[in-house]
Amino acid sequence: MPIKIPNDLPAFEKLRVEGVPLIGADDALRQDIRPMQVALLNLMPDKPKTEMQLARLLGATPLQIELTLLTTSSYRPNTVPLSHLQSFYQTWQDVRERRFDGLIVTGAPVELLPFEEVKYWNELCQIFDWSRTNVHSSFHICWGAQAALYHFHGVPKHVLPVKRFGVFTHVVRERQDTRRPNLMRGLDDYFQIPVSRHTEVREADLPADAGLEVLAQSNAAGLCLLHEPRFRTVYMFNHLEYDTYTLHEEFQRDRLKSLGDVALPSNYYPDDDYEKAPRNCWRAYAHLLFGNWVNEMYQTTPYDLEMIGRERQAAAA
Template identity: 55%
Template sequence: MPIKISDDLPARRTLEGEGVIVMRETDAGRQDIRPLRIGLLNLMPNKISTETQLARLIGATPLQVELTLVRMTGHVPRNTAADHMAAFYRPWEAVRAERFDGFIVTGAPVERLPFEEVTYWDELRRVFDWTQTHVHKSFMICWAAQAAVQHFHGVPKHDLAEKAFGVFQHRNRSPSSPYLRGFADDVAVPVSRWTEVRRKDLPREGCLTVLADSDETGLCLLDDPSCRSLYMFNHLEYDTRSLADEYSRDIEGPGSARLPLNYFPGDDPARQPSNTWRGHAHLLFGNWINEIYQTTPFEVAHIGADATPSVEAAA
């Protein structure tokens, strides 16, 4: 089955050109099937690029998926046109009464700030609590993953002496996990962050399971069954040139820029990098969608019905 996105979303043309089956809203309405409802709270500065990357991955499954783009209610993005945001995004306050089979929260360019200094921190905390009563399974990426483990488990993030930047080998620590079905023992993963979550800070009761990590860059992927969430601290969703684009922005900014490691052939930025992670990106998101499909209630109204709402989520 295809992914259902807005007819005019810029990602549509890119995905159709790649052979991803994209269903028009009018055609989806004629099918006698309940699509999986997936929400994407996009905090990345390049919204269109991130929309395309994630729609590509969740649209590659054999299931019909309805993607809803969500933004923070009180935050005005500076890097995406206002007409794009108005046409394709809904504020979280407008969707908080709805229920989703899956919900993704991306990274954000705020990781070097203390959490409480992020302008939308209070609202994001309410979003996290809301996922416990209105979302079947969540997927948090990069800074959002760090924010979620801090919110739910009190796990701190730590500044790095220099940016962790490049493509690094990660070890599959839980081959029996349904989320790592089909994964190799070693997986190449793009990394781009100034902070980290450390294994020694994880709760001792073992409510978080390490699925993948690296000797060079530490924790990569955690499973949190108690909150029905995956936490990915890195960027399997990245395109081939995402790190190259970040490097170009870095060298134009103040201070020194670090070359992404293990990425450009011969460490030459003029040469085209090779995408060594694409297959595992599709596996991870495909496995996540499959787990949602196997376990979510058929009636959308029943999602989260057995959960106990927190004080903030119920407010």
């Protein structure tokens, strides 16, 4: 089933060429189903690239998804043309009265700043709080996951001595009852994930009574994936959504910015030779994880969008 995005979004034609199922507004209206409403709060500097990466994964699932692109109103990034934001994005203020089946919050290039010093921090906290009542299921990525954990549970981030950068082996965390969580259905016991960050969250800092489940981790790269079943919230600290060359582009960017040596991304280039083309060994896992998230969202969300969040509001009353 296709994903519905604007026909003139730059990602549209690239995804069409790749064979990702896409649908126009007229065709979507003819299908007698309710599309899943997913909002993407895109905090990444290269917004078109992130749009394409995540739309590719959402569009490969067997459900019709309508993607709403969001940006902050308290801060306008200068890394993307204003015309792109005005044409394709809405602010949270524009949609705060709406309800969504899903919300994705991306990472952002601010991880070395204290959370409270991020220019849009207050607005982001409001969005996080709003998501508890207006969103059925949330998926936070990298810094977005760290920020949400800090806001909801006070979990700190720790600065790493060097950037954790490369493709690392992760293991699915075993559960005492031996049942594999729905989010991890179909994933191998060990799988590869791109990692690119200067900070980390540590398991020792997770509150014991918060209901947070560790789903995947790495001996070399630390925590990877957490789930908070009570609020249907996923915290992913790494980047399964990355394209084959994303780490390469980050490496080249870091080399241009740094006067000293920049470490190669680990386990990425054949023979550690950055002139050799890297190979993608995580694509299938990205499709599995996001497919599992969308399927779980579809299986549990109310058909009537207005009923989203009512159970949580009633429990809090």
